Amino acid sequence: MRRRPSLLQIIYSRRTVRRFSKSKPLSEDVVKMLVEAGQRAPCYYQAYSVIWVRDEERIKSLAEICDSETTRSMILNASAVLLICVDFYRLRVLLNSLGHHHILSEDKFPVEAFYGVFETGLMVENICIAAEVLGLGSALLDCALFECERIALLFQLPHGVIPAAILCVGEKGENPPPRPRWPLEHVLHIDAYKPVQAEDVEAYLDLSEKILASEGYLRKYAEWNGSYTEYLMERTLLTKEIKKTYDAIASFLTRNGLKL
Ligand SMILES: Cc1cc2nc3c(=O)[nH]c(=O)nc-3n(C[C@H](O)[C@H](O)[C@H](O)COP(=O)(O)O)c2cc1C
Numbered sequence: 001m002r003r004r005p006s007l008l009q010i011i012y013s014r015r016t017v018r019r020f021s022k023s024k025p026l027s028e029d030v031v032k033m034l035v036e037a038g039q040r041a042p043c044y045y046q047a048y049s050v051i052w053v054r055d056e057e058r059i060k061s062l063a064e065i066c067d068s069e070t071t072r073s074m075i076l077n078a079s080a081v082l083l084i085c086v087d088f089y090r091l092r093v094l095l096n097s098l099g100h101h102h103i104l105s106e107d108k109f110p111v112e113a114f115y116g117v118f119e120t121g122l123m124v125e126n127i128c129i130a131a132e133v134l135g136l137g138s139a140l141l142d143c144a145l146f147e148c149e150r151i152a153l154l155f156q157l158p159h160g161v162i163p164a165a166i167l168c169v170g171e172k173g174e175n176p177p178p179r180p181r182w183p184l185e186h187v188l189h190i191d192a193y194k195p196v197q198a199e200d201v202e203a204y205l206d207l208s209e210k211i212l213a214s215e216g217y218l219r220k221y222a223e224w225n226g227s228y229t230e231y232l233m234e235r236t237l238l239t240k241e242i243k244k245t246y247d248a249i250a251s252f253l254t255r256n257g258l259k260l
Pocket residue numbers: 014015016017018139140141142143165178179
């Protein structure tokens with residue numbers, strides 16, 4: 001009999017899956033199980049909500065809003081599309097019901113904003129791991145944040161509910177190799193923080209280049225034929241256009257109380 005993988009093996013072998021074999025939507029029981037697993041993550045305010053986008057028209061509208069080809073096909077082929085939100089609305093309703101002048105009364109709450117984002121991330125990771133345990137793949141998409149204004153409108157989100165990411169869960173249509181990570185010694189500092197050196201950065205970029213090239217990652221998912229370093233530069237260039245986009249996102253976040 002084959003031994004079942006341990007949870008640790010599952011965590012080590014999780015990869016973002018961007019190609020799903022189109023199959024039946026997940027059952028309500030499975031989606032509930034995944035989100036309940038998410039809820040078991042450590043939390044402070046539980047300032048998060050998950051919208052399971054089940055309606056086909058809604059899924060199509062979401063795919064249209066997220067307009068890159070890869071992203072669109074992930075949304076359309078997933079067996080479950082989950083809109084992950086940071087949610088200060090429900091917390092505010094709860095605190096309002098207590099009748100005191102509380103931390104969200106003034107719409108300025110840097111500490112809570114930080115907690116909200118933090119705990120939403122922990123919740124999502126639990127969902128990703130739970131999906132892996134069930135043999136399903138998952139992919140997080142940042143277009144929820146980049147298109148927050150349009151998505152908030154599409155879902156009529158109340159004040160304080162912030163689209164953070166779309167999580168696509170589905171049958172794995174690919175089995176990708178591990179993607180690069182910084183060597184442990186640059187992430188795990190013992191007793192004191194050890195700043196990274198120029199040669200470490202060079203070695204890390206070299207390693208990433210090799211690992212991603214062996215998978216054909218950039219060609220496959222980003223239609224990019226150049227090097228990883230060039231790609232990274234292109235993606236992180238502080239252009240006028242990106243400044244405008246960031247200002248628009250910051251304005252949405254601020255209007256919804258997320259003032260860091
Ligand atoms: C906040 C966040 C947003 C992400 N958005 C996208 C996305 O829009 N498209 C995508 O293909 N992957 C997205 N990812 C997945 C990362 O690209 C992926 O986790 C990373 O490349 C490492 O690969 P791995 O998960 O297979 O180890 C996102 C991940 C995070 C944490």
